[in-house]
Amino acid sequence: MSAAAVTFGDFVAEAERTGRLVVQPRMGFGDLERMRHGLVRTKEAEALTVGTLTLDSYTRTGDHEAARCALANGVKLNGYPIVARPDAETADLLRGVRDASFPVQVRHGSSLPEDIFRTLVGLDLEATEGGPVSYCLPYSRTPLREAVDCWVRSTELLAEMGETANPHIESFGGCMLGQLCPPGLLVAISLLEGLFFRQHGIRSISLSYAQQTCPTQDEEAVLALRSLAAEFLPDAQWHLVFYAYMGVYPRTAAGAARLMEQAARTAVRSGAARIIVKTEAEAHRIPTVEENVRALERTARAAALQATRPASAADPTDSETYTEARALVEAVLDLDTDVGRALPEAFERGLLDIPFCLHPANQGRARSRIDDGRLQWLTVGDMPIAHGPRRLSRGELTADTLLAMLHHVEQRYDTAS
């Protein structure tokens, strides 16, 4: 390891040991100077931060020529084109910023990430994100088996960086389409992807969960994820990462700040080690560096005021979310102990079924609804979940009712005073 003597996984583990929440932006710009400025300002922020390079959509979809073309013509990109840029430029970008006190993670959203992983290995960047399901269904039309094969190769490529590099992958399974997916399913996918990484040689892993409609339900979910991770990943270094709301965000600055602060409180209470923030610009456009810094500092302040949940509180395995997640995980592992083989089959059989997901691998028989603030199943399709009807009568969903569900959180936080 040349650039960073402390790896991403070790950095977060150390912070967790000392009881400090690591705060991270979702930040990526096409422009080099802006990207550098963003990293520097993230590092200097009043918070225990790690850095992010979020990649643009052309790089995510493997169209590096389009990314190069955009750079050449001054077209603004929605992220940093790490493959299209010469490695020397990225190395310069990170020089003097990325160090033992500031690890950097690459966040992408690519169903076929081999080019990206190759570039990361070449640049000695050991920390990234994704998963064969969570970076396929929400991010592409790639057939799921093709994505799994590519994720096997890519994960193994990163694993070959070796023990001292401590390659780290975070599952995006706790987010999926960002909204309206009940927590049990998110927890299950996150855990299964963690297992997948472990089976392909990765020993430092994070499992994610994204804030949904109800703080107590979210807390339940993070606790369920922790119990399952402790059981299923006994021989890995792992931590939990909490994402601030990933669905339609409040439009007002005050609403956005309130939602972000709630995320910080839930993260601390439930014992997550790291949090990824959203800014007040989320509903409108790509946030500026300053907006990101404001969100990082606000989150750190809110986190510092929150105490963790008392150890004496209720048993984390005694919740609906835990029961659901566990049933889903077991049903998938029953198909095949090789997670990469089990996952596509599980989707084919509808044992996993993401509400409102248009990807061809998804059966689309499950539907969710918001009931008294909690995210619940309306129908479960063929998933091994006890409650809820299996089929839906036609015509219950209209454009307006969908929009109302999508805007439930936005409305609540934008109109609260």
Added chain:
Amino acid sequence: MPNSTPPRKRPTSVVSSTVSDSHTWNLVYMQLLLEEMGHDVVNLGACVPEKLLAEECLRHEPDLLVVSSVNGHGFNDGLRIASHVRSVAGLEHLCMVIGGKLSVDGVRDVGFTRRLLNAGFDAVFGDDELPAFRSFVEVCGLRVSA
């Protein structure tokens, strides 16, 4: 060009993302909206390459193509769509519109809108212009009571 005689049967529309955009909630929403305006909708989903988009249009012969993009690359990707679709025999006159969050900075770039229109789109809508889109569909004679 949009034609103003109301079609006898239910109109068909194709809803599609761009090649680089994977957002789909917008597509699900646009599908429901068009169905409620009496359309049969073919939803092509996320990350649709221009070639596939054109093939699907030739196959389904839609009365309307709705491109929806929110990832910020919509202007750039939209230009590629327009020049490809208009170059395909049989699609020169397909009524085709684009809308959503088309740039990364939240501003409606007038120059870019003009370029999209010049390149072959019949209309370009911002993310807050659903009423204008509804009227457009109506004026084209593509609304039937469901």
